[in-house]
Amino acid sequence: MSTMAVPDVAVAPVDEGFWTRNRKIGAVLLALGVLAAVLFGALATDQQARFTLSEDSAGAALAVNGTFGAILFGVLAAAAGAALLAGVPKRWFTLLLGVGVVGFVLAFLCWQVSAAPTGQNFMPMVNILRGTFILALPLIFGALAGVLCERSGVVNVAIEGQLLMGAFAGALFGTMSGSVWVGLVAAAIGGAFISLLLAVFAIHYLVDQVVMGIVLNLLAVGLTGFLYERLMQTDTAKYNQPPRFSNWEIPLLSDIPVIGPALFRANIFLYLGLILVLVIHIALFRTRWGLRTRAVGEHPTAADTLGVKVLRLRYFNVLLAGLVAGVGGASYTLALYTFTKNMIGGKGFIALAALIFGRWNPTGALLAALFFGFADQLGTYLGAINSVIPSQFLAMLPYLATIFAVAGLVGKVRAPAADGKPYIKG
Numbered sequence: 001m002s003t004m005a006v007p008d009v010a011v012a013p014v015d016e017g018f019w020t021r022n023r024k025i026g027a028v029l030l031a032l033g034v035l036a037a038v039l040f041g042a043l044a045t046d047q048q049a050r051f052t053l054s055e056d057s058a059g060a061a062l063a064v065n066g067t068f069g070a071i072l073f074g075v076l077a078a079a080a081g082a083a084l085l086a087g088v089p090k091r092w093f094t095l096l097l098g099v100g101v102v103g104f105v106l107a108f109l110c111w112q113v114s115a116a117p118t119g120q121n122f123m124p125m126v127n128i129l130r131g132t133f134i135l136a137l138p139l140i141f142g143a144l145a146g147v148l149c150e151r152s153g154v155v156n157v158a159i160e161g162q163l164l165m166g167a168f169a170g171a172l173f174g175t176m177s178g179s180v181w182v183g184l185v186a187a188a189i190g191g192a193f194i195s196l197l198l199a200v201f202a203i204h205y206l207v208d209q210v211v212m213g214i215v216l217n218l219l220a221v222g223l224t225g226f227l228y229e230r231l232m233q234t235d236t237a238k239y240n241q242p243p244r245f246s247n248w249e250i251p252l253l254s255d256i257p258v259i260g261p262a263l264f265r266a267n268i269f270l271y272l273g274l275i276l277v278l279v280i281h282i283a284l285f286r287t288r289w290g291l292r293t294r295a296v297g298e299h300p301t302a303a304d305t306l307g308v309k310v311l312r313l314r315y316f317n318v319l320l321a322g323l324v325a326g327v328g329g330a331s332y333t334l335a336l337y338t339f340t341k342n343m344i345g346g347k348g349f350i351a352l353a354a355l356i357f358g359r360w361n362p363t364g365a366l367l368a369a370l371f372f373g374f375a376d377q378l379g380t381y382l383g384a385i386n387s388v389i390p391s392q393f394l395a396m397l398p399y400l401a402t403i404f405a406v407a408g409l410v411g412k413v414r415a416p417a418a419d420g421k422p423y424i425k426g
Contacts, residue, residue, distance in 0.1 A: 139350055151416055
Protein backbone atom coordinates (compact mmCIF):
# COMPACT_ATOMS: atom_id res chain seq x y z
CA MET A 1 0.00 0.00 0.00
CA SER A 2 1.33 3.45 -0.87
CA THR A 3 1.95 5.95 1.87
CA MET A 4 0.00 9.17 2.04
CA ALA A 5 0.64 12.60 3.42
CA VAL A 6 -1.66 14.28 5.90
CA PRO A 7 -1.97 17.85 4.62
CA ASP A 8 -1.88 20.78 6.98
CA VAL A 9 -5.09 22.77 7.25
CA ALA A 10 -4.59 26.35 6.10
CA VAL A 11 -6.06 28.91 8.49
CA ALA A 12 -6.53 32.50 7.38
CA PRO A 13 -4.82 35.00 9.69
CA VAL A 14 -7.11 37.05 11.89
CA ASP A 15 -6.35 40.69 12.60
CA GLU A 16 -6.55 41.03 16.39
CA GLY A 17 -5.69 44.73 16.45
CA PHE A 18 -3.40 46.03 19.18
CA TRP A 19 -4.59 43.64 21.89
CA THR A 20 -3.21 40.43 20.50
CA ARG A 21 -3.13 37.30 22.66
CA ASN A 22 0.59 37.85 23.35
CA ARG A 23 -0.01 41.42 24.54
CA LYS A 24 -2.91 40.34 26.76
CA ILE A 25 -0.73 37.70 28.41
CA GLY A 26 2.06 40.28 28.70
CA ALA A 27 -0.29 42.67 30.52
CA VAL A 28 -1.32 39.92 32.94
CA LEU A 29 2.33 38.98 33.58
CA LEU A 30 3.24 42.61 34.10
CA ALA A 31 0.48 43.01 36.68
CA LEU A 32 1.43 39.75 38.42
CA GLY A 33 5.11 40.74 38.48
CA VAL A 34 4.34 44.11 40.05
CA LEU A 35 2.04 42.40 42.56
CA ALA A 36 4.79 39.89 43.41
CA ALA A 37 7.45 42.56 43.86
CA VAL A 38 5.25 44.77 46.04
CA LEU A 39 3.11 42.30 48.00
CA PHE A 40 5.45 39.32 48.32
CA GLY A 41 8.38 41.64 48.95
CA ALA A 42 6.48 43.30 51.80
CA LEU A 43 5.32 40.00 53.33
CA ALA A 44 8.69 38.22 53.05
CA THR A 45 11.23 38.42 55.85
CA ASP A 46 14.95 39.13 55.91
CA GLN A 47 15.48 35.49 56.83
CA GLN A 48 17.17 33.48 54.08
CA ALA A 49 15.08 31.32 51.80
CA ARG A 50 17.18 28.19 51.28
CA PHE A 51 16.68 25.83 48.34
CA THR A 52 18.67 22.77 49.35
CA LEU A 53 20.11 20.33 46.83
CA SER A 54 19.39 17.39 49.12
CA GLU A 55 16.39 15.77 50.80
CA ASP A 56 16.74 17.78 54.02
CA SER A 57 18.19 21.02 55.35
CA ALA A 58 21.77 19.72 55.33
CA GLY A 59 24.25 20.03 52.49
CA ALA A 60 24.64 22.55 49.72
CA ALA A 61 21.88 25.07 49.14
CA LEU A 62 20.97 28.06 47.01
CA ALA A 63 20.16 30.78 49.52
CA VAL A 64 18.70 34.24 48.98
CA ASN A 65 17.39 36.93 51.30
CA GLY A 66 13.61 36.53 51.34
CA THR A 67 12.69 40.17 50.75
CA PHE A 68 15.39 40.75 48.15
CA GLY A 69 14.50 37.53 46.29
CA ALA A 70 10.78 38.27 46.21
CA ILE A 71 11.37 41.75 44.80
CA LEU A 72 14.05 40.60 42.33
CA PHE A 73 12.00 37.76 40.85
CA GLY A 74 8.85 39.88 40.84
CA VAL A 75 10.67 42.54 38.80
CA LEU A 76 11.94 39.80 36.45
CA ALA A 77 8.36 38.58 35.87
CA ALA A 78 7.19 42.16 35.31
CA ALA A 79 10.00 42.77 32.81
CA ALA A 80 9.03 39.66 30.83
CA GLY A 81 5.41 40.84 30.80
CA ALA A 82 6.44 44.34 29.70
CA ALA A 83 8.45 42.88 26.82
CA LEU A 84 5.43 40.89 25.62
CA LEU A 85 3.21 43.94 26.02
CA ALA A 86 5.64 45.96 23.91
CA GLY A 87 5.12 43.53 21.04
CA VAL A 88 8.36 41.55 20.74
CA PRO A 89 8.57 39.04 17.84
CA LYS A 90 6.48 35.90 18.29
CA ARG A 91 9.56 33.67 18.38
CA TRP A 92 10.36 35.12 21.82
CA PHE A 93 6.90 34.41 23.25
CA THR A 94 7.58 31.00 24.79
CA LEU A 95 10.87 32.11 26.39
CA LEU A 96 9.40 35.29 27.87
CA LEU A 97 6.29 33.47 29.06
CA GLY A 98 8.47 30.90 30.81
CA VAL A 99 10.61 33.60 32.40
CA GLY A 100 7.52 35.43 33.62
CA VAL A 101 5.82 32.39 35.12
CA VAL A 102 9.01 31.08 36.75
CA GLY A 103 9.83 34.55 38.09
CA PHE A 104 6.39 34.87 39.69
CA VAL A 105 6.62 31.39 41.24
CA LEU A 106 10.13 32.06 42.62
CA ALA A 107 9.00 35.39 44.10
CA PHE A 108 6.13 33.56 45.79
CA LEU A 109 8.48 30.86 47.11
CA CYS A 110 10.96 33.42 48.45
CA TRP A 111 8.11 34.87 50.51
CA GLN A 112 6.80 31.51 51.71
CA VAL A 113 10.14 29.87 52.51
CA SER A 114 11.61 32.91 54.25
CA ALA A 115 8.44 33.41 56.32
CA ALA A 116 8.38 29.76 57.47
CA PRO A 117 9.11 29.01 61.13
CA THR A 118 12.79 28.73 62.07
CA GLY A 119 14.10 25.34 61.05
CA GLN A 120 11.56 25.02 58.24
CA ASN A 121 12.84 27.85 56.05
CA PHE A 122 14.20 25.55 53.36
CA MET A 123 12.83 23.77 50.30
CA PRO A 124 14.39 20.34 49.60
CA MET A 125 14.67 20.28 45.82
CA VAL A 126 15.13 16.50 45.62
CA ASN A 127 11.83 15.90 47.41
CA ILE A 128 10.07 18.56 45.35
CA LEU A 129 11.28 17.07 42.06
CA ARG A 130 10.53 13.51 43.17
CA GLY A 131 7.06 14.51 44.39
CA THR A 132 6.35 16.35 41.15
CA PHE A 133 7.02 13.24 39.07
CA ILE A 134 5.11 10.95 41.43
CA LEU A 135 2.03 13.17 41.39
CA ALA A 136 2.32 13.67 37.63
CA LEU A 137 2.52 9.94 36.86
CA PRO A 138 -1.22 9.20 36.57
CA LEU A 139 -1.56 12.41 34.53
CA ILE A 140 1.19 11.26 32.16
CA PHE A 141 -0.44 7.87 31.58
CA GLY A 142 -3.89 9.43 31.31
CA ALA A 143 -2.75 12.10 28.86
CA LEU A 144 -1.02 9.46 26.70
CA ALA A 145 -4.28 7.50 26.67
CA GLY A 146 -6.00 10.65 25.47
CA VAL A 147 -3.40 11.16 22.72
CA LEU A 148 -3.91 7.63 21.40
CA CYS A 149 -7.69 8.03 21.30
CA GLU A 150 -8.04 11.57 20.04
CA ARG A 151 -5.34 11.27 17.39
CA SER A 152 -7.57 8.46 16.08
CA GLY A 153 -10.68 10.64 16.13
CA VAL A 154 -12.28 9.38 19.38
CA VAL A 155 -12.79 11.79 22.27
CA ASN A 156 -11.67 10.14 25.51
CA VAL A 157 -13.49 11.75 28.43
CA ALA A 158 -13.39 8.38 30.21
CA ILE A 159 -9.77 8.73 31.36
CA GLU A 160 -10.98 9.16 34.94
CA GLY A 161 -12.84 5.85 34.79
CA GLN A 162 -9.92 4.06 33.14
CA LEU A 163 -7.51 5.23 35.85
CA LEU A 164 -9.97 4.30 38.61
CA MET A 165 -10.68 0.84 37.22
CA GLY A 166 -6.96 0.24 36.80
CA ALA A 167 -6.28 1.26 40.39
CA PHE A 168 -9.05 -1.01 41.68
CA ALA A 169 -8.10 -4.05 39.58
CA GLY A 170 -4.43 -3.65 40.47
CA ALA A 171 -5.20 -3.55 44.20
CA LEU A 172 -7.70 -6.42 44.14
CA PHE A 173 -5.83 -8.93 42.00
CA GLY A 174 -2.43 -7.87 43.30
CA THR A 175 -3.62 -8.61 46.86
CA MET A 176 -5.32 -11.89 45.98
CA SER A 177 -2.32 -13.20 44.04
CA GLY A 178 0.41 -11.63 46.17
CA SER A 179 2.17 -10.59 42.97
CA VAL A 180 2.77 -7.03 41.76
CA TRP A 181 3.04 -8.28 38.19
CA VAL A 182 -0.37 -9.95 38.29
CA GLY A 183 -1.73 -6.72 39.75
CA LEU A 184 -0.11 -4.70 36.95
CA VAL A 185 -1.60 -6.92 34.22
CA ALA A 186 -5.01 -6.81 35.91
CA ALA A 187 -4.83 -3.02 36.12
CA ALA A 188 -4.10 -2.77 32.39
CA ILE A 189 -7.03 -5.08 31.63
CA GLY A 190 -9.28 -3.04 33.94
CA GLY A 191 -8.50 0.13 32.01
CA ALA A 192 -8.98 -1.71 28.71
CA PHE A 193 -12.43 -2.88 29.90
CA ILE A 194 -13.62 0.73 30.15
CA SER A 195 -12.01 1.46 26.78
CA LEU A 196 -13.78 -1.52 25.21
CA LEU A 197 -17.14 -0.13 26.27
CA LEU A 198 -16.15 3.28 24.91
CA ALA A 199 -15.08 1.76 21.62
CA VAL A 200 -18.20 -0.38 21.16
CA PHE A 201 -20.71 2.35 21.94
CA ALA A 202 -18.85 5.27 20.32
CA ILE A 203 -17.48 3.55 17.22
CA HIS A 204 -20.03 0.83 16.51
CA TYR A 205 -23.26 2.27 17.90
CA LEU A 206 -22.31 5.94 17.23
CA VAL A 207 -23.25 7.15 20.72
CA ASP A 208 -22.12 10.70 21.51
CA GLN A 209 -18.52 10.24 22.67
CA VAL A 210 -18.50 12.94 25.36
CA VAL A 211 -21.74 11.69 26.90
CA MET A 212 -20.46 8.11 26.73
CA GLY A 213 -17.25 9.09 28.48
CA ILE A 214 -19.14 10.71 31.36
CA VAL A 215 -21.38 7.65 31.68
CA LEU A 216 -18.35 5.36 31.83
CA ASN A 217 -16.77 7.51 34.54
CA LEU A 218 -19.93 7.16 36.61
CA LEU A 219 -19.98 3.42 35.92
CA ALA A 220 -16.40 3.05 37.14
CA VAL A 221 -17.12 5.09 40.30
CA GLY A 222 -20.24 3.07 41.06
CA LEU A 223 -18.82 -0.37 40.27
CA THR A 224 -15.54 0.08 42.14
CA GLY A 225 -17.35 1.74 45.06
CA PHE A 226 -19.81 -1.15 45.35
CA LEU A 227 -17.09 -3.82 45.20
CA TYR A 228 -14.96 -1.82 47.64
CA GLU A 229 -17.74 -1.86 50.22
CA ARG A 230 -18.64 -5.53 49.64
CA LEU A 231 -15.13 -6.95 49.45
CA MET A 232 -12.34 -4.64 50.51
CA GLN A 233 -13.96 -3.10 53.56
CA THR A 234 -15.15 -6.44 54.88
CA ASP A 235 -11.75 -8.17 54.57
CA THR A 236 -8.93 -5.70 53.97
CA ALA A 237 -6.13 -8.25 54.44
CA LYS A 238 -7.57 -10.53 51.76
CA TYR A 239 -8.62 -7.97 49.17
CA ASN A 240 -6.92 -4.61 49.74
CA GLN A 241 -3.32 -4.97 50.84
CA PRO A 242 -1.53 -5.06 47.50
CA PRO A 243 2.22 -5.63 47.27
CA ARG A 244 4.39 -2.70 46.22
CA PHE A 245 6.94 -2.27 43.46
CA SER A 246 10.28 -1.46 45.04
CA ASN A 247 12.49 1.35 43.79
CA TRP A 248 15.08 0.51 41.15
CA GLU A 249 18.34 2.42 41.39
CA ILE A 250 20.29 3.04 38.20
CA PRO A 251 24.05 3.10 38.93
CA LEU A 252 25.98 6.29 38.15
CA LEU A 253 22.86 8.17 37.04
CA SER A 254 21.46 8.03 40.57
CA ASP A 255 24.51 9.95 41.81
CA ILE A 256 23.72 13.07 39.75
CA PRO A 257 22.86 15.92 42.17
CA VAL A 258 19.13 16.57 42.60
CA ILE A 259 18.06 14.81 39.38
CA GLY A 260 19.72 11.50 40.24
CA PRO A 261 17.95 10.72 43.55
CA ALA A 262 14.63 12.01 42.20
CA LEU A 263 14.53 10.27 38.82
CA PHE A 264 16.91 7.32 38.97
CA ARG A 265 15.90 5.86 42.33
CA ALA A 266 12.30 5.29 41.39
CA ASN A 267 9.81 2.51 40.77
CA ILE A 268 8.83 0.94 37.46
CA PHE A 269 5.98 3.38 36.82
CA LEU A 270 8.25 6.40 36.41
CA TYR A 271 10.59 4.59 34.02
CA LEU A 272 7.66 3.09 32.12
CA GLY A 273 5.89 6.44 31.84
CA LEU A 274 8.94 8.21 30.41
CA ILE A 275 9.66 5.33 28.02
CA LEU A 276 6.04 5.35 26.81
CA VAL A 277 6.21 9.07 26.07
CA LEU A 278 9.28 8.48 23.89
CA VAL A 279 7.89 5.36 22.19
CA ILE A 280 4.47 6.86 21.43
CA HIS A 281 6.02 10.09 20.15
CA ILE A 282 8.33 8.21 17.76
CA ALA A 283 5.57 5.81 16.72
CA LEU A 284 3.07 8.59 16.11
CA PHE A 285 5.34 10.71 13.94
CA ARG A 286 7.86 8.27 12.47
CA THR A 287 6.02 5.02 11.68
CA ARG A 288 3.36 3.78 9.28
CA TRP A 289 1.00 3.11 12.20
CA GLY A 290 1.41 6.71 13.32
CA LEU A 291 0.80 8.05 9.82
CA ARG A 292 -2.38 6.01 9.53
CA THR A 293 -3.52 7.03 13.00
CA ARG A 294 -3.09 10.72 12.24
CA ALA A 295 -4.82 10.27 8.88
CA VAL A 296 -7.78 8.57 10.53
CA GLY A 297 -7.99 11.39 13.06
CA GLU A 298 -7.88 14.08 10.39
CA HIS A 299 -9.45 12.67 7.21
CA PRO A 300 -10.97 9.21 7.80
CA THR A 301 -12.73 9.15 4.41
CA ALA A 302 -9.47 9.81 2.56
CA ALA A 303 -7.70 7.22 4.69
CA ASP A 304 -10.43 4.66 3.92
CA THR A 305 -10.12 5.39 0.22
CA LEU A 306 -6.43 4.52 0.40
CA GLY A 307 -7.13 1.20 2.11
CA VAL A 308 -6.77 2.03 5.81
CA LYS A 309 -9.22 0.07 7.99
CA VAL A 310 -10.56 3.11 9.84
CA LEU A 311 -12.86 1.39 12.34
CA ARG A 312 -10.38 -1.39 13.07
CA LEU A 313 -7.58 1.11 13.74
CA ARG A 314 -9.84 3.17 16.02
CA TYR A 315 -10.80 0.04 17.98
CA PHE A 316 -7.15 -0.93 18.35
CA ASN A 317 -5.99 2.50 19.50
CA VAL A 318 -8.84 2.99 21.95
CA LEU A 319 -8.10 -0.40 23.56
CA LEU A 320 -4.38 0.43 23.64
CA ALA A 321 -5.25 3.71 25.36
CA GLY A 322 -7.19 1.78 28.01
CA LEU A 323 -4.20 -0.46 28.69
CA VAL A 324 -1.97 2.61 29.17
CA ALA A 325 -4.46 4.38 31.45
CA GLY A 326 -5.00 1.22 33.49
CA VAL A 327 -1.28 1.04 34.20
CA GLY A 328 -1.47 4.68 35.27
CA GLY A 329 -4.16 3.75 37.77
CA ALA A 330 -1.93 1.00 39.15
CA SER A 331 0.70 3.66 39.95
CA TYR A 332 -1.57 4.53 42.89
CA THR A 333 -2.28 1.11 44.35
CA LEU A 334 0.89 -0.81 43.47
CA ALA A 335 3.28 1.94 44.53
CA LEU A 336 1.69 4.31 47.04
CA TYR A 337 -1.71 3.59 48.59
CA THR A 338 -4.36 1.01 49.27
CA PHE A 339 -7.54 1.44 47.26
CA THR A 340 -10.24 3.83 48.47
CA LYS A 341 -13.51 4.92 46.89
CA ASN A 342 -13.10 7.42 44.05
CA MET A 343 -9.40 7.75 44.89
CA ILE A 344 -8.51 9.31 41.52
CA GLY A 345 -10.28 12.48 42.61
CA GLY A 346 -10.59 14.22 39.24
CA LYS A 347 -7.05 13.51 38.03
CA GLY A 348 -8.47 12.01 34.84
CA PHE A 349 -9.95 15.37 33.92
CA ILE A 350 -6.65 17.10 34.70
CA ALA A 351 -5.00 14.54 32.37
CA LEU A 352 -7.51 15.58 29.71
CA ALA A 353 -6.49 19.21 30.29
CA ALA A 354 -2.82 18.18 30.02
CA LEU A 355 -3.64 16.59 26.67
CA ILE A 356 -5.12 19.86 25.40
CA PHE A 357 -2.39 22.00 26.99
CA GLY A 358 0.18 19.73 25.32
CA ARG A 359 -1.57 20.14 21.95
CA TRP A 360 -2.26 16.43 21.43
CA ASN A 361 1.47 15.71 21.42
CA PRO A 362 3.02 13.09 23.76
CA THR A 363 5.97 15.32 24.69
CA GLY A 364 3.73 18.33 25.23
CA ALA A 365 1.41 16.21 27.37
CA LEU A 366 4.38 15.14 29.51
CA LEU A 367 5.43 18.74 30.14
CA ALA A 368 1.85 19.77 30.92
CA ALA A 369 1.47 16.85 33.35
CA LEU A 370 4.67 17.89 35.12
CA PHE A 371 3.35 21.45 35.40
CA PHE A 372 0.19 20.21 37.11
CA GLY A 373 2.19 17.75 39.21
CA PHE A 374 4.39 20.59 40.46
CA ALA A 375 1.31 22.61 41.44
CA ASP A 376 0.05 19.61 43.42
CA GLN A 377 3.43 19.06 45.08
CA LEU A 378 3.72 22.76 45.89
CA GLY A 379 0.44 22.61 47.78
CA THR A 380 1.71 19.63 49.78
CA TYR A 381 4.98 21.39 50.60
CA LEU A 382 3.29 24.62 51.69
CA GLY A 383 1.02 22.64 53.97
CA ALA A 384 4.05 20.93 55.53
CA ILE A 385 5.70 24.26 56.46
CA ASN A 386 2.46 25.61 57.97
CA SER A 387 1.93 28.28 55.33
CA VAL A 388 -0.39 31.16 56.19
CA ILE A 389 -2.35 30.34 53.04
CA PRO A 390 -5.53 28.40 54.01
CA SER A 391 -5.29 24.64 53.50
CA GLN A 392 -8.47 24.68 51.40
CA PHE A 393 -6.77 26.98 48.90
CA LEU A 394 -3.67 24.79 48.86
CA ALA A 395 -5.83 21.77 48.02
CA MET A 396 -7.22 23.74 45.07
CA LEU A 397 -3.80 24.56 43.61
CA PRO A 398 -3.61 21.80 40.96
CA TYR A 399 -7.15 22.56 39.78
CA LEU A 400 -6.51 26.32 39.71
CA ALA A 401 -3.31 25.66 37.75
CA THR A 402 -5.37 23.61 35.29
CA ILE A 403 -7.86 26.42 34.74
CA PHE A 404 -5.09 29.00 34.43
CA ALA A 405 -3.13 26.90 31.93
CA VAL A 406 -6.00 25.83 29.69
CA ALA A 407 -7.92 29.12 29.76
CA GLY A 408 -4.98 31.53 29.83
CA LEU A 409 -1.85 29.96 28.38
CA VAL A 410 -2.89 27.36 25.85
CA GLY A 411 -4.26 29.91 23.36
CA LYS A 412 -5.94 28.79 20.17
CA VAL A 413 -5.45 25.10 19.54
CA ARG A 414 -6.87 22.81 16.92
CA ALA A 415 -7.87 19.29 17.80
CA PRO A 416 -7.62 16.59 15.11
CA ALA A 417 -10.26 17.47 12.52
CA ALA A 418 -12.25 14.24 12.92
CA ASP A 419 -12.02 14.18 16.72
CA GLY A 420 -15.40 13.23 18.17
CA LYS A 421 -16.96 12.62 14.77
CA PRO A 422 -18.23 9.06 14.18
CA TYR A 423 -17.24 7.50 10.89
CA ILE A 424 -19.84 5.67 8.85
CA LYS A 425 -18.35 3.61 6.07
CA GLY A 426 -20.09 4.47 2.83
